[in-house]
Amino acid sequence: MIEPVTKRRTDGLSKEVIVRAAAAILDDGGEAALTFRALTARLSTGYGAIYHHVANKSDLLAAATDAVIARVMRDAVVGAEPRQALRTVSLGLFDAIDAHPWVGAQLSREPWRPALLEVYERIGGLLVALDVPAEALFDAAGALVNYVLGVAGQNAANARLLTSDEADREAFLGAVAARWAALDPDEYPFVHQAATQLREHDDREQFLAGVDIFLAGIATLR
Known part of the structure; x- marks a missing residue:
């Protein structure tokens, strides 16, 4: 007797495989594209094989x-060195959320999940290694984590408004910079002056500059 395809597929189906397939769907089409129907089609399996490992879409996203x-x-x-490690972790999170915008949204939606605990634990541990006083650790870690995830999430949201074509990004920034430059310099002196930098800035470099500013401030707590 030939076993059904779903039965054969279930035998070798792991949660890791399911999660990897879900991530691919999320990357391609966002949260709206992730349905159990789409997932079973991608994995050539039945619903029971999926529900054996994950309870629902929320569980799968998490x-x-x-x-x-x-x-x-x-x-x-x-x-x-702790300071460099903090920059590496921060930039890694920035790049991951840029590549997977749904990650930033999920972290905001369910901040109690293990993922965010891992972020706090790693960043908090590195701040301990920087000799940040115990009484300032909670605030320092919270401020840095909120900056990293907030900017990364906003950058990913902005990127979704454009295509992946670098020329589109340059054209968009050029148009915004032109509007800034056309503003009354007496009424908007900073914005008027920043127009050139807006046109030419690199998102990752600006993000790291912000991390460095946070780290410089944290250093004064020692």
Whole structure:
């Protein structure tokens, strides 16, 4: 007797495989594209094989987010000087959320999940290594994590408004910079002066500059 395809597929189907397939769907079409119908089609399996590992879409989103953040934490430089390690972790999170915009949304939606705990634990531990006083650790870690995830999430949201074509980004920034430059310099002196920098700035470099500003402020707590 020939076993049904769904039965054969279930035998070798792991949660890791399911989560990886879900992440691919999320990357291609966002949260709206992730349905159990789409997932079973991609995996050539039945609903029962999926529900054996994940309870619902929320559980699947959380597991996919946990997997992305776990990779960032795993790939972070081990044994590096704490300040450089903080920059590496921060940039890793920025790049991960840029590549997977749904991760930033999920972290905001369910901040109690293991993924965010891992972020706080890694950043908090590195701040301890920087000799930040115990009474200032909670506030310092919270401020830095909120900056990193907030800017990364906003950058990812902005990127979704454009295509992946760099020329489109340059044209968009050029148009905004032109509007800034046309403003009355007496009424908007800073914005008028910043127009040139807006046109030419690099998102990752500006993000790291912000991390450095936070770290410089944190250094004064010692």
